[in-house]
Structure formats: structure tokens, C-alpha cells
Amino acid sequence: MGGRESDMVLLDANGIRCDGRRIDEPRRIMIKAGGLKNADGSAYIEFGDNKIIAGVFGPRDVHPKHMSDTDTGILRVRYHMEPFSVSERKNPAPSRREIEISKVIKEALAPAVMLEKFPRTAVDVFIEVIQADGGTRCAALSAASVALADAGIPMRDMVAACAAGKVADTVILDVNNEEDQAGQADMPVGYMPNLEKITLLQLDGVLSAEEYKKCVETGINGCKLVYELQKKALQEKYFQNGGQQN
Ligand code: UDP
Numbered sequence: 001m002g003g004r005e006s007d008m009v010l011l012d013a014n015g016i017r018c019d020g021r022r023i024d025e026p027r028r029i030m031i032k033a034g035g036l037k038n039a040d041g042s043a044y045i046e047f048g049d050n051k052i053i054a055g056v057f058g059p060r061d062v063h064p065k066h067m068s069d070t071d072t073g074i075l076r077v078r079y080h081m082e083p084f085s086v087s088e089r090k091n092p093a094p095s096r097r098e099i100e101i102s103k104v105i106k107e108a109l110a111p112a113v114m115l116e117k118f119p120r121t122a123v124d125v126f127i128e129v130i131q132a133d134g135g136t137r138c139a140a141l142s143a144a145s146v147a148l149a150d151a152g153i154p155m156r157d158m159v160a161a162c163a164a165g166k167v168a169d170t171v172i173l174d175v176n177n178e179e180d181q182a183g184q185a186d187m188p189v190g191y192m193p194n195l196e197k198i199t200l201l202q203l204d205g206v207l208s209a210e211e212y213k214k215c216v217e218t219g220i221n222g223c224k225l226v227y228e229l230q231k232k233a234l235q236e237k238y239f240q241n242g243g244q245q246n
Contacts, residue, residue: 030046036055048134050133061122062121067122077102080129101136105141109144111159113154134175158227160193162189165187166183169184187215187216188201
């Protein structure tokens with residue numbers, strides 16, 4: 001949180017945000033299942049101005065072998081931002097932030113994936129952010145879930161993700177980059193709607209107990225909207241096109 005809220009109007013007198021949205025309105029979301037010919041499963045997501053591809057490989061042999069587990073499969077996630085994905089060129093080397101986001105996405109996906117069915121193997125998830133505009137971890141997590149389902153990996157549920165936050169002392173749904181930089185709080189939430197379980201919850205900023213509760217509820221509502229679009233993306237690939245596209 002930049003704490004620079006006074007510099008810009010994040011919420012006007014009519015309750016309209018800096019990008020024209022109402023407080024409970026998500027950005028435009030488009031999800032497509034498939035697309036990568038060489039992956040076992042893949043997905044593409046546009047979440048506002050975020051554009052992200054996820055590719056899933058496996059279950060497959062683990063290299064190096066000592067990393068394998070005789071009792072269960074392992075999940076590996078790499079989140080990577082292209083140098084051109086942000087306005088100020090990002091160094092292509094993995095940053096601390098990318099390592100952290102890879103870890104939280106892995107931990108958010110793990111409860112959904114039935115890894116115990118594939119001992120000694122690995123499921124690899126590669127995430128490429130080609131354009132970033134705030135909320136990439138949520139968009140990436142949502143795309144990765146669809147890619148895992150597209151790969152036919154048995155899952156307990158899909159993880160849908162969306163952030164809630166606070167600007168101008170008001171709880172908002174789906175925080176964009178400007179709101180993330182200059183607002184008061186950003187709370188990414190990952191949620192399995194069928195199982196009613198949260199698998200990702202982070203908070204940057206300060207909230208009262210009441211605001212915290214409202215943010216969690218708002219984030220979950222966003223996840224439910226994303227979940228419908230995840231299911232629609234899979235239905236479009238498998239039921240409307242006969243599974244012909246990649
Ligand atoms: N960002 C950037 N350069 C970087 C890293 C991030 O411009 O090296 C921007 C990008 O738009 C990103 C936003 O800052 O979406 C917020 O980043 P954060 O670490 O909060 O993660 P995110 O909200 O993307 O999950």
C-alpha cells in the first residue's frame with residue numbers, strides 16, 4: 001500500500017472507482033481452456049488488463065529423482081512475469097516476488113489436487129504473465145486451476161481467486177494496479193466454492209475487524225463469479241467443441 005491516496009481520486013462522490021467501476025464490480029474476465037499444444041493442459045485468462053497463460057505438464061517422472069515421494073505426487077509451480085508485462089521493464093531473472101507468488105499459488109492449489117493418486121510423479125504448472133495490471137496472483141491461480149482440470153488431473157474442486165481491498169475507507173471488489181499502489185488494503189483470496197474452503201488469504205494493509213470480515217466475504221463473492229467462468233471455459237472446450245481444440 002503506497003498510502004498516497006490523497007494524490008488521486010480512487011472513489012468519487014458517486015461511488016465510482018478510478019477505472020469507472022462500482023465498488024462491487026469486477027473487471028472484465030475472460031477465460032479460455034486449452035490453447036497450448038505441447039502441454040497436457042492449459043488455460044488463458046484476461047482479468048481486466050492482466051493477460052496470463054498457464055500450462056500443466058504431468059503427472060510425469062520427477063527429475064532429479066531424489067525429489068520424488070513414494071507416498072504421493074508432488075506439485076511444482078513456476079510463476080513468471082515477462083520483462084515486457086509491466087510499464088517499467090522487469091529483470092527477467094526470478095525475483096523474490098515471483099518466488100513468493102510461485103509458493104503461495106502452489107500452496108493454494110495443493111488442497112484441490114489429488115496428488116496421492118500419483119505417487120513418485122510430479123505435476124508441473126508453468127505460469128507466464130504477459131501483461132500485468134494488479135491482481136496477477138489471483139488471475140494466475142484461477143487460470144492454473146482450469147489448466148489442471150484441462151490436463152485431466154483428478155481434483156476435489158477448482159480454486160477460484162479474486163482480491164478484495166479498501167480504498168477511501170470503503171471495501172471494494174477486485175483491486176486494480178492503481179488501487180493496489182495507492183489504496184489502503186489489498187486482500188487476495190483463493191477459494192474452493194464447492195468445498196467452501198479458503199486456500200489463499202493474504203493481506204497487505206490495515207483493516208479493522210469488521211472491514212476484515214467484509215473483505216473476506218467480498219473476496220469470496222468474487223471467487224464465486226470467477227468459478228462460474230472457469231466452469232464455462234471447460235464446458236465450452238469439452239461440450240461445445242467436442243474437445244477438438246488444444
Ligand atoms: N508490478 C510491476 N512491476 C513488478 C512487479 C509488479 O509493475 O516488478 C505491478 C504489476 O502490475 C502487478 C502489481 O504491481 O500486478 C501488483 O503486484 P503485487 O506484488 O501486489 O502482486 P499481484 O497484485 O499482481 O498479485
